[in-house]
Amino acid sequence: MISVATRAADTDSIIHYNLPDTVRAVGMVTDVNIHPTGTKETYAGIGTKFIRLLVRKEKNDSYVSFQFPFTANVLTKGAKVEMEKGELEWKFNWQFNTPYKLMLSSAVDTADQFSIVSGYLYLPAQQKWKLIGTCKMKGETKPLIDLQAIRSTGRKSNISVAFTDIMVQRAAGSWKRLDDPSKAVPSPAVPFLSNIDSLYQWEEDKYIIELARTLGATKARDSIQGVYYQIIEPGNGKSISLTDSVTARYQLRLLGSRDVISGSETESYTFLLGTLIKGWQLAVPLVKTGGKLQIVIPSGLAYSIRTRAAKIPPNSVLMFDIQVLDTKPAAT
Template sequence: MLNSILKKGSVALLGAAMMFACNSGGLETTSTGLRYTMVKKGDGPKPKDGEFVIMNLSLLNHTDSVIFSTATNGSQEVFQYYDSLMPKNGSIEEAISMLSKGDSITLKVAADSIYRGSMTPPGVTKGTDLTIHIGLADILDQAGFEAWQMAEYQKRQEKMLAMAAEQMAIDKALITDFLTEKGIEAQSTANGLYYVITQEGSGATPERGQKVTVHYKGTLLDGTPFDSSYDRGAPFTFTLGVGQVIRGWDEGLALLNKGAKATLYIPSPLAYGSSQRGPVIKPNSVLMFEVEMVDFE
């Protein structure tokens, strides 16, 4: 049940039951072999079946280097507690079942009993002990859990917006430096898209929800190509403004009438952000597109 709790990044705890090393090093040991130190005793209640347990959690290797931590990960761990599903067999679950709100506990576990075969992550050495710190921060009923979820979601959104704003400033500087170096005069939108109309078209511009057909060539700022409809010999058709393409395309192509051509300089928050897209587009890549509005309807 709790295998996923530490399954973050390189961490993948594979067994609910954990065999602990023989040398206790002053730790207390349960009859099931669970080696632990009760670091702090709180004054709160124990969780009841169906309640949600909020935990602070960290995993350290034999040199005390942090492999995973909710403190650095930015979010606590949560699961719904049922005592009958907490096996008392020397497992993480047994340790958690011993805790009340406000308690914290430190466990020692043999790395070999968690990471088997070739699944040992970087930083973990076979034949050594790992240290697991668990703190039971809160116990919530259904309504409290839903409020906690909403608060966590808002925190993540605020963090993402702050990171995007920081990256946008970096990307704008890269684009403006590039344009200055090349002697290119570009226009920009309020959202941070830079563009140059290289050929005027005629008629109206497309509206959200219309199908637009475009030819394009995509490169990085250094000219490295990654995609081209010209190379495929066929234009690309999509519905404008509904998220079928990156935001920079939805915004930039809405500026073009039939027959118009432009070069779009798209900062990464309006492209693929921190995601990797194939071998060429690295996280936080600024993209440059030569685009041609073939038609729309």
């Protein structure tokens, strides 16, 4: 069901996409293409009851704007993104008559009653994503409700806007079209989340890790391709191959935090090592079965700019304490 509304101030024209109660949205993406007919100020983009992600022009300046409630906290932001109360803003000379892909992605923690939402812009020339930023909203566990396509109206904003490939991501990960359900969802639905700020973030993460080592937050001193590690016990069992199925105990924390996000000192978990984040693939084969180690993984070798979980925001540096219990060749 689609309803159209214009605000009383006649500044916004909004298309509302109302989903069935059985569909829990965790992401929204669309292509926005603005066609001007003589305008000084304009904006268009996507939003929800709580959030807006817009491309915007004011006189001679162009921006990407990520707006959220004043009570929300900013967890992370992209390079050269400026922060104001309730808004993150990136100065970017976007062009009229050019489609730009905008995406909102969310994660929810129902136990602690909060959610995080990230805003992204896809840069077609570089074929990479720009993370504008991520905010945290306490007490809100349904951040992506009342999905919207938004455009400016009024005397100073004489434009036409084409919204295409409007899609919603469901909690299970699949995508659903909102604009024309008769059309197939593109494959892939969204381009891989490669990060335009990866070199900048690599240097930021190096600084954070060095500071943590100085302050004693980790004893990891050695490194392999950017992953820092401390071998507590080397183990005297079998060697570990990247193609193995590995059984381990682990505890995950954000670097600098004492809170365990996942894992357990007593529970064991079995993984195909080659399917895990790059930091595990690099560091775990440094020990044999029975071995223990602590590893610190920069975000680029972990989840990068993905909104992976409510307690793992984009650009998170991760610290794992790992004990390898067993390894064996993966079943073919």
